[in-house]
Amino acid sequence: MNSDDELDRRRERAARNESLFRQVNERIDELAQKFQLREETLSCVCECADPMCVERIEISHHEYERVRKHPEEFIIRPGHEVSQVEEVVHRETRWIVVRKVGVAATVAAELQESADGD
Numbered sequence: 001m002n003s004d005d006e007l008d009r010r011r012e013r014a015a016r017n018e019s020l021f022r023q024v025n026e027r028i029d030e031l032a033q034k035f036q037l038r039e040e041t042l043s044c045v046c047e048c049a050d051p052m053c054v055e056r057i058e059i060s061h062h063e064y065e066r067v068r069k070h071p072e073e074f075i076i077r078p079g080h081e082v083s084q085v086e087e088v089v090h091r092e093t094r095w096i097v098v099r100k101v102g103v104a105a106t107v108a109a110e111l112q113e114s115a116d117g118d
């Protein structure tokens with residue numbers, strides 16, 4: 001098997017998982033806005049590439065929305081990053097921000113567009 005193809009597939013799969021978690025987190029954020037909990041900490045789910053990961057991340061709304069502006073960036077727990085599909089662009093003690101690389105970035109952007117479109 002061509003290893004570039006294999007890498008592309010891993011990246012695509014990782015981006016799909018993470019975009020799904022992102023949709024969950026955006027819904028949590030919407031509900032928080034609706035109930036005017038914006039000053040409170042948001043408890044979002046880890047947006048890492050592992051579909052079985054259910055860890056929560058405590059993050060302020062302000063910080064979450066700053067990351068969410070970039071469709072190819074995701075908030076995950078430290079240590080959950082996969083160097084082949086993403087690079088760490090920001091580190092905090094309890095969470096880090098990763099940016100998709102290669103085909104994963106393209107897939108993440110496309111999924112974000114289709115999520116915004118409905």
Ligand SMILES: [Zn+2]
Nearest residue numbers: 046048053080
């Ligand atoms: Zn995780």
